Amino acid sequence: MGTRTVAVVLAGGVGARLGAGRPKQLIEIGGRSILGRAVAAFDGHPRVDEVLVVMAPGHLRAAATIAAPFGKVTAVIAGGDTRTASTVAALEALADRPDDARVLFHDAARPFVDAAVIDRVLDALDGDAAVAVGVPSPDTIVVVADGRVASMPPRESMSRFQTPQGFVLGTVRKAYEIALADPGLRATDDCGIVHRYLPDVPIRVVAGDDRNLKVTRPLDIALAEHIAAEETP
Secondary structure (H helix, E strand, C coil): CCCCEEEEEEECCCCCCCCCCCCHHHCEECCEEHHHHHHHHHHCCCCCCEEEEEECCCCHHHHHHHHCCCCCEEEEEECCCCHHHHHHHHHHHCCCCCCCCEEEEEECCCCCCCHHHHHHHHHHCCCCCEEEEEEECCCCCCEEECCEEEECCCHHHCEEEEEEEEEEHHHHHHHHHHHCCCCCCCCCCHHHHHHHHCCCCCCEEEECCCCCCCCCCHHHHHHHHHHHHCCCC
16 A cells, blocks of 8 residues: 555644634634645645645544535544643544654645645655654744844745654654653653754755745734635636
């Protein structure tokens, strides 16, 4: 059967910064929920074999209803209080999968990921065990300490990470096993876990897309509606 690829759509957050009073993944953009758009991108991709949805506790029924039309969705499970906890829940759900399987972790709040980005991640996994998606930073990024500029890295060396992030399953399993033994564990994404706890594993960075935005604040809703309005009927 060859190596299987599982896409994990992480919808565990509740969108507090958006202030919508419900998980942002359930908000509709252009007549379709943010979660449904994210799931559809992977369900419709010919190189993805399975989709696992991780949803905020208390909203599993709504997520299951959204996921029901998609044939590759095998489960909708409860996430945790943090991104890390939600990834751990997904890894536990995939405990019976072989180490050579491929897993893609995607933020459900990124409703416009396209097949080209997914293809670039999967192509890179042919030679690397960890793959990130990045876009060049249009802004100058500075390191601030005590209210003053401590350093100013060259802008051309800076990238803003997007998702999906792709891994050989055994690699990300090992990274989390080590990470969970660290009482000082703090992370915002899965490549960060691999980078910190498996420093000898190189992380390939492939090109993202400016349309692959993350809906986090009210302005992002307006941008997302604009993108949706430009979609081909």
